[in-house]
Amino acid sequence: MSSTSTLHKHVAVIGSGFAGLSAAAYLAKAGCEVSVYEKNETIGGRARQFKTDNGYTFDMGPSWYWMPDVFDRFFGDMGYKPSDFYQLQALDPQYAIVFGKDDVFEVPANLEELINLFDQTEKGGAAALRYFLSEAKYKYNIGINKLVYKPGLSVTEFADMDLAKGLLRLQVFTSLSAHVKKHFKNAKLRALMEFPALFLGAMAEDTPALYSLMNYAGLALGTWYPAGGFGSVISAMKTVAERQGVKFYTSAKVKGFDIKDKKISQIHTSVGDDTVDGVIGSADYHHIDQQLLETQYRNYTPAYWQNRVMAPSALIFYLGVKKKIARLKHHNLFFDEELKTHAHEIYREPQWPSKPLFYVCCTSKTDNTVAPAGHENIFILMPLAVGIIDTEELRSRYFDLIIKRLEAYCGESISQDIDYKKSYCIADFQADYNAFGGNAYGLANTLRQTALFKPSIRNKKVENLFFAGHLTVPGPGVPPAIISGNVAAHQLLKYLKS
Structure with a gap:
């Protein structure tokens, strides 16, 4: 975006996550x-x-650095490179998928090694993976360069020759599950190819095959780690924003707005009132829409929100362990129970899972600054249905279940060596982020909640209010959040210049 000194407008941004910082x-x-x-x-x-x-x-949250080109684009637009602020390290293996104590699939960073691994696992696996990834690359190039930067305000945005010609190849109307099954017969390979759907917040049967672009992002573009953790990326984006003159106010709760002639004229916060020409709502969309706006200014009804298909919440444990644990990799996905059963208990019949899958991140395998010498920094996440009961007793019960499975896999005790433990779950997401249903990821990327069918980036009744974040376009995840801030900013600027 080209800089201009003629636009003297004051804008408030609600929320300082990736979408808010980007906007x-x-x-x-x-x-x-x-x-x-x-x-x-x-x-x-x-x-x-x-x-x-x-x-x-x-x-506290994101731990997968995928789609590095999106970060490159943000910093490039500001006149920088990510390496001006933080260093990236390619992870090898990218991650380990645990199917059993002696059954582990490690995804190598080298693509040719991965192709060979597929060939060893299934007859014709190499050819199938090459073809699958070539299709996924096409979707990635179209999706990232065209689709995700659309504001989703009109069907005419998609009257694009490349999109029109490629509609069938984008496979919007085929499920990811059907697409994967067409190419791979081995259950483990299918699990590997379907797992990104968990990050997209839906069962693979309900996720459009368009999102196999995530397989290309993860398998071909690599899995990275920013030195110092994701806090380094947040710090970098804040620095870039401050160099542009942005002012940050923390412990600053937004209470409401003054609206005149269909425009927000003032925003009321716990640190004072602010006269504004426009607002970007990058905090929880549902909270802003249903709690901060008066009824006549809301985009949607309570019934609309209740009918949304939400991505999961999560039960998270932050653990400090006073010894090294040899068997853990940086990223570890525990698929030693049935994926469909856990997914069913998230999306179809919301309940605490009977046999949960979980994810373990051990950043101290890569970064010696995140734990004392000889210790491990462990983050455990179990996907969980939104809107269900969250108690300390349930958290404790699932911690015991998970830690026993983790100890059995690692072949050593862990619980007796924990010297720091903190849990985080639905109630915390609600308290800290006003998260609708206590969600962790936003809306599920189902066909009926893609592009035009997501909650609108623009408030239809308040001309200078636009939304960013994981409840609007383009969807859940860190790179989409950065893109969302970009798109919302462009839309507000278009309004301010009109």
Whole structure:
């Protein structure tokens, strides 16, 4: 976005996650005076970090650095490179999928090694993977360069020759599950190819095959780790925004708005009132729509929101362990129980899972700054249905279940060596982020919740209010959040210049 000094407008951004930071930076670069209001004590939203008194540094949420080109584009638009702020390390193996104690599939960073591994696992696996990834690359190039930067306000946005010609290849109307089954017979290979659907917040049967682009992102573009954790990326984006003149206010809860002639004229916060020309709502869309706006200014009814298909919440444990655990990799996906059963208990009959899958991130395998010497920094995440009961007793019960399975896999005790433990679940997502249903990821990327069918990036009744984040376009995940901030900023700028 080209900078201009003629646009003297004041904009408030609600929320300082990836979407809010992105929107603030783009708006400030265009000449706006920007204030970011964050209800928590530190910025970053779900990507906040916290440090313990005994030497651990935990990323609270995101831990997968995929789609590095999206980060490159953001920093490039601001005149920088990611390496101006943080260093990336390619993970090898990218991640390990645990199917059983002695049954582990490690995904190598080298694509040819991965292709060979597929061939060893299934007859014709190499050819199948090459073809699958060639299709996924096409979807990625079209999806990332064209689809995800569309605001989703009109069907005419998609009257594009490349999109029209490629509609069948994009496989919007085929499920990811059917697409994977067409190419691979081996159950483990299918699990490997379907697991990104968990990050997209839906069962593979309900996720469009378009999203096999995530397989290309993960398998071909690599899995990376930013030194210092995702807090380093948040810090970098904040620095870029501040250099553009953005001002940040923390412990600043937004209480409401003054609206005149279908425009927000003032935003009311716990640190004072602010006269504005426009607002980007990058905090929880449902909260802004249903709690901060008066009924006549809301985009949607309560019934609309109740009918949305939500991505999961999560039960998270942050653990400090006072010894090294040899068998863990940086990323470990425990698929030693039935995926369909767990998914059914998230999406079809919401309940605490009977035999949960879970994910373990051990950043201290890569970064010696996140734990004391000789210790491990462990993040455990179990996907969970939104809107269900969350109690300390349930958290404790599932911790015991998970830690026993983890100890059995690692072949050593862990629980007796824990010197830091903190849990985080539905109630915390609601308290910290006003998260609708206590969601962790936003809306599920089902066909009926893709592009035009997502909650609108624009408020239809308040002309200068636009939304960003994982409840609007393009969807859940860190790169989509960064893109969402970009798209929302462009839409607000178009309005301000009109």
